[in-house]
Amino acid sequence: MKPFTIHRGKTAGIDRVNIDTDQIIPKQFLKRIERTGFGQFLFYDWRYLSDGTPNPEFELNRPENEGATILVAGDNFGCGSSREHAPWALQDYGFRAIIAPSFADIFYNNCLKNGLLPIRLDQEDVRYLLQQSERADYELTVSLEEQRVFDDEGFSRPFDIDPYRKKLLLKGWDEIDLTFVYESHIAAYEQKHCPRP
Amino acid sequence: MKPKTIIEKIWENHVVYREEGKPDLLYIDLHLVHEVTSPQAFEGLRQNGRKVRRPDLTFATMDHNVPTVNRFVITDEVARNQIAALERNCREFGIPLADLHSEEQGIVHVIGPELGLTQPGKTIVCGDSHTSTHGAFGALAFGIGTSEVEHVLATQTLWQHKPKTLQIRINGQLGKGVTAKDVILAIIGRYGVGVGTGYIIEFTGEAIRRMSMEERMTICNMSIEAGARAGLISPDETTFAYLRGRKYAPKGEEFDQAVERWRALASDEGAEYDKTIEIDASTIAPMVTWGTNPSMSTSVDGTVPDPEQFESETERNAVRRALEYMGLKPGMSITEIPVQHVFIGSCTNSRISDLREAAKIVKGQKVAPGVRALVVPGSQQVKKQAEEEGLAQIFLDAGFEWRDAGCSACLGMNPDIIPEGEHCASTSNRNFEGRQGKGARTHLVSPAMAAAAAIYGRFVDVRQLEAEPVR
Numbered sequence A: 001m002k003p004f005t006i007h008r009g010k011t012a013g014i015d016r017v018n019i020d021t022d023q024i025i026p027k028q029f030l031k032r033i034e035r036t037g038f039g040q041f042l043f044y045d046w047r048y049l050s051d052g053t054p055n056p057e058f059e060l061n062r063p064e065n066e067g068a069t070i071l072v073a074g075d076n077f078g079c080g081s082s083r084e085h086a087p088w089a090l091q092d093y094g095f096r097a098i099i100a101p102s103f104a105d106i107f108y109n110n111c112l113k114n115g116l117l118p119i120r121l122d123q124e125d126v127r128y129l130l131q132q133s134e135r136a137d138y139e140l141t142v143s144l145e146e147q148r149v150f151d152d153e154g155f156s157r158p159f160d161i162d163p164y165r166k167k168l169l170l171k172g173w174d175e176i177d178l179t180f181v182y183e184s185h186i187a188a189y190e191q192k193h194c195p196r197p
Numbered sequence B: 001m002k003p004k005t006i007i008e009k010i011w012e013n014h015v016v017y018r019e020e021g022k023p024d025l026l027y028i029d030l031h032l033v034h035e036v037t038s039p040q041a042f043e044g045l046r047q048n049g050r051k052v053r054r055p056d057l058t059f060a061t062m063d064h065n066v067p068t069v070n071r072f073v074i075t076d077e078v079a080r081n082q083i084a085a086l087e088r089n090c091r092e093f094g095i096p097l098a099d100l101h102s103e104e105q106g107i108v109h110v111i112g113p114e115l116g117l118t119q120p121g122k123t124i125v126c127g128d129s130h131t132s133t134h135g136a137f138g139a140l141a142f143g144i145g146t147s148e149v150e151h152v153l154a155t156q157t158l159w160q161h162k163p164k165t166l167q168i169r170i171n172g173q174l175g176k177g178v179t180a181k182d183v184i185l186a187i188i189g190r191y192g193v194g195v196g197t198g199y200i201i202e203f204t205g206e207a208i209r210r211m212s213m214e215e216r217m218t219i220c221n222m223s224i225e226a227g228a229r230a231g232l233i234s235p236d237e238t239t240f241a242y243l244r245g246r247k248y249a250p251k252g253e254e255f256d257q258a259v260e261r262w263r264a265l266a267s268d269e270g271a272e273y274d275k276t277i278e279i280d281a282s283t284i285a286p287m288v289t290w291g292t293n294p295s296m297s298t299s300v301d302g303t304v305p306d307p308e309q310f311e312s313e314t315e316r317n318a319v320r321r322a323l324e325y326m327g328l329k330p331g332m333s334i335t336e337i338p339v340q341h342v343f344i345g346s347c348t349n350s351r352i353s354d355l356r357e358a359a360k361i362v363k364g365q366k367v368a369p370g371v372r373a374l375v376v377p378g379s380q381q382v383k384k385q386a387e388e389e390g391l392a393q394i395f396l397d398a399g400f401e402w403r404d405a406g407c408s409a410c411l412g413m414n415p416d417i418i419p420e421g422e423h424c425a426s427t428s429n430r431n432f433e434g435r436q437g438k439g440a441r442t443h444l445v446s447p448a449m450a451a452a453a454a455i456y457g458r459f460v461d462v463r464q465l466e467a468e469p470v471r
Helices: A085-093 A105-114 A122-133 A163-171 A175-180 A183-193 B007-014 B037-049 B077-093 B108-114 B131-137 B147-154 B180-191 B215-224 B238-243 B254-261 B315-328 B352-362 B380-388 B391-398 B447-456
Strands: A005-012 A068-071 A097-100 A117-120 A140-145 A149-150 A156-158 B015-017 B024-027 B030-033 B058-061 B123-126 B141-143 B157-160 B166-170 B197-203 B230-232 B275-280 B286-290 B297-301 B342-344 B374-375 B423-426 B443-445
Touching: A005 A122, A068 A085, A085 A105, A085 B141, A105 A117, A105 B024, A105 B147, A156 B238, A163 B077, A163 B108, A175 B147, A175 B157, A183 B015, B007 B015, B007 B141, B007 B166, B007 B342, B030 B108, B037 B077, B037 B147, B058 B108, B058 B391, B077 B166, B077 B342, B108 B286, B123 B131, B123 B147, B131 B141, B131 B215, B131 B230, B141 B230, B141 B352, B147 B157, B180 B215, B180 B275, B180 B286, B180 B297, B215 B230, B215 B238, B215 B391, B238 B254, B342 B391, B352 B380, B352 B391, B352 B447, B374 B391, B380 B391, B423 B447
Parallel strands: A005 A068, A068 A097, A097 A117, B030 B058, B030 B123, B123 B141, B166 B197, B166 B275, B197 B230, B342 B374, B342 B423, B423 B443
Antiparallel strands: A005 A140, A140 A149, A149 A156, B015 B024, B024 B157, B286 B297, B286 B443
């Protein structure tokens, strides 16, 4: 996993609630057997018109959002299917962090496993960032170390993250390697409980 | 001793390692695998030279991509590759697989219970959000992403924080024509798609106790649509009776011993939950969704809402957008919505009792002109049983298409796709934009409501069907 320490970048806002993973990466693109190359299909049905040309109305296609690396959206982002293709697509497109008032549980976990940082902020703060995102020159900094997002204009907010996940993200560690450290505990559990089909 | 919920009991039984400041390391008893969310996980194992720790606790099938007619002719090359990859991976890592030739093949959440793999007290995961289905047996079952699939394959464990507990109590009895599907749609409609976020739901109350296992599976299946990764129901005699004699269930004396253990798992009298919601079963009517998430629903005798009546601008925008996508006008009666497609299937409603309920309505009738109606059994075993019971013939005689098992039109990853702009009465679980096909307009309903929509070409109130013909 790519480590996440501090990131500064442009924000892009999608002011909608309950953005589901079927929108983030539609099902016709789930058949690949690799983890890479999903960015081109991100938000496909919203991003492209029926003839395959970009939909100029869709937020990510607006000129001011070109090159954005931080996505700002409404409540319950990432609801629905467990497809990890959703964080893969967001990351492959270029996003490093997502800010929303709330996230769906499975999606939130999936992001953390891929070095894509999901950040929960209050409604009013997300509202503020959605407004700022309409500017082409607005940049935000996300510091995982400090657990803080801030801009150059005085906006600064702390955010919560599980300390264990934070450590893994900062170091970019492979969780499976870490779990192997507990091999003897797993073996002892199996000895005691004899799990079987 | 302090009374405990079933959630706490199962959790404590599975802690492999606990340390302050870390999630618990939980043991996983059953890992179900399908073709779409597993290839990258197996590839990860190969790249790191890792093995599958417990292939015997892992079980695979193919369901999402599978064509439901001519199942051996997969014309989509990428889908064919994905299915071939699962076959290869199962062979290489020694994982049992119910492939397209197996009479045990079917939707992963249908075959787990059917084969008796799903049992009370187990921790069950699968790279699929509808894994919550298995909670109907009093198992702790939740969907995971592909990285977690890889972690479970390699270690048979997951690092998890204990979620909060939400009790949803359904008091009293359901009215005639009101099904488990209507109950879960009503819960989500009243409390929203985020009510269960951060929680595990336990469904309790008289209405739940009276339900069959298959009805309970429908309820738990859609816990995720309420935001909860897992939803479960304490096991009881109904659970034990369902499991007795199933292929992987314990046999003979071992079964009786298992029942004793399972009985002790049920939530204790007086156990505390972080949150409790109570619903009076008699207030629930047959439900139909009118929008683009499962909370956007009303009873069949209701109307399409006016966006202006919603409190916040965010909600008003979401409703406006949904109505535009769905091609519906505020104030329109639900029973005026024309239906061009009917899909009876999916991990929510494709079990034998679902097909029986639908067949009751369909028997002796014909599918309305201009309607295309599909019945897709959840497993090859359900298919066989329905054929033996004469249900398949009832559907065929009425003009339904009768298919092989798979996820089919629930998510349109296979050739079963609903065309743009057309309305589909669907027994599946998600009415998101584009879910059943680009521009497809999905209305979530129970099997009986879907069957009635096929016959009448619009939504009708199934409660009125037996009393007097609608036509």
